[in-house]
Amino acid sequence: MAEKREVGTQINLSAEEFQQIMEKLEKSNAGQEKYARKQYRMSQITALASILVLCVVLYTAWVLTPRVNRLLDDIQVSVTNIQVITEELAEADLPQMIQNVDELVVTSESSIQTAVDKLNSIDFEALNGAITDLANIVRPLGKLFGR
DSSP, X not given: OOOOOOTTOOOOOOHHHHHHHHHHHXXXXXXXXXXXXXXXXXXXXXHHHHHHHHHHXXXXXXXXXXXXXXXXXXXXXXXXXXXXHHHHHHHSOHHHHHXXXXXXXXXXXXXXXXXXXXXXXXXXXXXXXXXXXXXXXXXXXXXXXXX
């Protein structure tokens, strides 16, 4: 059976038992030291990774901030232009513009028809004959003046 030991009582151990307990303590201490070194190394790696992530974030912010500002400025200009165009379209009297275009087309059509009628009324054979007669008259005058 297990004996109850009082606190403050002296324990008698043999040299062999003492040696075994000391070896266990040394192994335990060695294991704790190994674990502490691994934990320290992992802390270093974590700190280095954190610094690296911070550097990447700062660099990205430094590079992208001017681009984002330019993009926002361009968007603001575009929105302003769209607002102006929208206001102009709202103020435009589209039915009146369509009617004016329609009247222009009708007027142009009648003017073109008049011009075609006048071209059709020209006697091109008589015109060619008149041009030939004029050329015959001008040719001797050109010879007279030395041309």
